[in-house]
Amino acid sequence: QKEVEQNSGPLSVPEGAIASLNCTYSDRGSQSFFWYRQYSGKSPELIMFIYSNGDKEDGRFTAQLNKASQYVSLLIRDSQPSDSATYLCAVRGATNKLIFGTGTLLAVQP
Amino acid sequence: GAGVSQSPSNKVTEKGKDVELRCDPISGHTALYWYRQSLGQGLEFLIYFQGNSAPDKSGLPSDRFSAERTGGSVSTLTIQRTQQEDSAVYLCASSPWGEGEAFFGQGTRLTVV
Numbered sequence: 001q002k003e004v005e006q007n008s009g010p011l012s013v014p015e016g017a018i019a020s021l022n023c024t025y026s027d028r029g030s031q032s033f034f035w036y037r038q039y040s041g042k043s044p045e046l047i048m049f050i051y052s053n054g055d056k057e058d059g060r061f062t063a064q065l066n067k068a069s070q071y072v073s074l075l076i077r078d079s080q081p082s083d084s085a086t087y088l089c090a091v092r093g094a095t096n097k098l099i100f101g102t103g104t105l106l107a108v109q110p
Numbered sequence: 111g112a113g114v115s116q117s118p119s120n121k122v123t124e125k126g127k128d129v130e131l132r133c134d135p136i137s138g139h140t141a142l143y144w145y146r147q148s149l150g151q152g153l154e155f156l157i158y159f160q161g162n163s164a165p166d167k168s169g170l171p172s173d174r175f176s177a178e179r180t181g182g183s184v185s186t187l188t189i190q191r192t193q194q195e196d197s198a199v200y201l202c203a204s205s206p207w208g209e210g211e212a213f214f215g216q217g218t219r220l221t222v223v
Contacts, residue, residue, distance in 0.1 A: 032209055043201060043214040044153070088153065090212075097166055098143055098203075098212055102152030 003027060004091050006101035014109050019076040021087050021104050026070065029094030033065055033072045036088040038103065044088055048074065079108045112136075114215035116202050122221045123192055131187040131218045135204030142185050143205075143212060144177060148198045156200075159185065192222045 005024050013019045021035075032051055036044035050056045050063040050072065062075040072091075076083055086103040093099065115134040123129050135142050144156040155169035159179045170176070174192075179185040189196055199219050203212040 034211065043217050046211050046213065049211050092209065095166065096141070096160060096209065097155065097158050097168070098205075099155055100145070100153040 002101075003093070003099045004089055004101040006087075006089050006104050008102055009105040010107050011104055012107045012109060013079050015079060015081060017079050019079045019083065019106055019108070021074040021076075021089075021106065023072045023074075023089030023091075023101055024070055025072070025089075025091045025099075027091065027093040028067075028070065030067075030070075030091045031094075032092035033063070034090040034092075034098075035061075035063060035072075035074045036090060036100075037083075038086045038088055040085075047087075076106075079106075081108045081110050084108045114202055114204050114213055116200075116215035116218050118218060119216065120219045120221075122223060125194060125222055126191055128188065128190045129192055129220065131189075131200050131202075131220070133185045133187070133202030133204075133215060135183065135185070135202070136206075136213060139204035139206050139213075140182065141205040141207060141210070141212070142179060143203045144185070144187050145201045145203070146198045147201060147217075153201065156187070189220075192220075194222050196220060197222045 035047045038044040048063045060077045064073045088103045089101040140161045142159045145153040158166040174190045177187045199217045201217045203214045205212040
């Protein structure tokens with residue numbers, strides 16, 4: 001079992017729709033969870049972080065964390081073509097090592 | 111500095127040569143990570159430094175790979191006797207403490223010919 005798992009996609013959504021990206025992790029001691037966006041040929045850039053169970057909203061982005069289910073998700077409302085990228089879930093485990101999933105490719109269709 | 115700085119941006123080397131990749135983290139950041147990203151793949155964890163603690167080397171793929179961090183700041187990743195499968199983008203990230211958000215440099219694209 002991989003430490004952090006994501007569906008590789010591609011996830012295709014129409015412009016203006018909600019994109020839902022999901023991630024599961026194996027280390028129950030994990031405390032910090034991050035979503036990064038990576039455009040082709042570029043470095044990952046931080047979108048959001050979440051430390052507590054529940055929802056955290058920042059503009060069009062909402063991160064959701066359920067530690068009991070070892071599940072973290074990212075919702076993107078009013079998706080735009082500029083949101084098309086690979087979204088990486090990252091989990092910091094009990095040893096503080098930051099592990100990334102393989103990423104989900106999101107394609108927003110105009 | 112304003113962000114994480116990596117050098118060189120691109121490196122082409124011959125198989126069997128040694129290479130050194132440099133990472134200059136954001137000033138004051140105590141944690142530093144190295145990752146490798148092969149074409150179309152995810153980020154593979156290599157090594158993690160946190161302050162003066164012993165580094166977590168659990169991701170280094172072979173003994174040809176090593177890294178050091180001098181004075182708690184600049185880090186160098188060294189790959190000895192490079193192989194074609196070492197070709198990838200090597201990314202460095204730093205965070206203000208062991209539990210904070212990590213910010214990435216622009217990466218070093220290594221090509222072994």
